[in-house]
Amino acid sequence: MGGPSEADRVIRHKQKWSTGLPPIRPNTTGWVKLMVAREQQLRRLTKDVQQRWDGFMDLMQSSRIVPNFTRSGFEKRRTLPMVHEKLSSRLLGGLAAAADEQLGISGLLITPQTKFVPLTPNEEEVILKQLQPMHEEWGGVQLVPVKAYGLRVQDHVISSIVHVGHDAEEPWPIVIEGLDGTTYEVNLEEGEMLFYESAKCMHGRPHPFRGRWYSSLFVHYRPVDWSIDTATIVDAVPPGWMPTDEDMRLDGAALPELQLSTTGFLNPDCADRWCPLADSVRLWGGEANARASQPGLLAGAGIGSSAQLQCAAGAALAFVALWRFGRWRRGPRESADFKSV
8 A cells, every 4th residue: 555554543543433324326226236245245344454445445435435517317318419410520530540548638549559640729618618507507516617638536526438339239328327316328339428427437338349440538626625636535434444353254145256456347257347237227228318317316415506616527539449348437548448437
């Protein structure tokens, strides 16, 4: 883990959380059940301490520390026509001259070779301003756009995936955990976008991609007065995160095995490495809008509408092709890997 000793960290934990950690939020039955099950899976990780630590960091962030801003955690909508036309033109015009990817610069990412077509600062600024009202309406908050590509996990709070185009043989849906605890598969057509709470809702594309290329624009936002950082999450991990004798005796058959790596989560024994796909709800048309707006779907969700958001990441277009193995993620780069934004 590095840094101060575990004893020092535990002292800070007890000082910050003297009355106990916040409850799981939102308090919907499905989300609470999902987070409790994930902790049980993590407690079965008794051989790799680093995996266990990383898992508890993610669990604290998504279940207790980061608040939810919306009722469902995601929603699909149509992209503004003028934005889609601009991005499509940039996409088609930049393929031939694609160069190697450069971190810290917004632009087009072309995989699997990871090539890069940069967006000009003016292009990025215009796109962010045009998309800003849609994000403000969805989150119920005021937004301030700021260019900052590739920030830390906790800087990505409210995000969107703007699908620009693809050459695919079949749908390649985004798989996301809604705040009702259900796993959804959301397919985006050209000119559609998905709003999602990237610091809470696990998302990724575990299914194999069958086609030539896939391109999306990623935009991330954070609250202006956002105070949650890596140190906050570190101190929130409970003192009992280390393996115990009781953990060694947990029933291995009760839940599917969960593994972690530097890129996220996976279930090694299930199809496409993610067991919840067996019971997922497919939203491949207008159902994503209808489901997300159902009254009473998520009790106890949301925070005050007076909060302000600041855009924490600008524009980054990505062509994704032939990503074969899936792990959960919450991150700025969309692929078959699943991890944290």
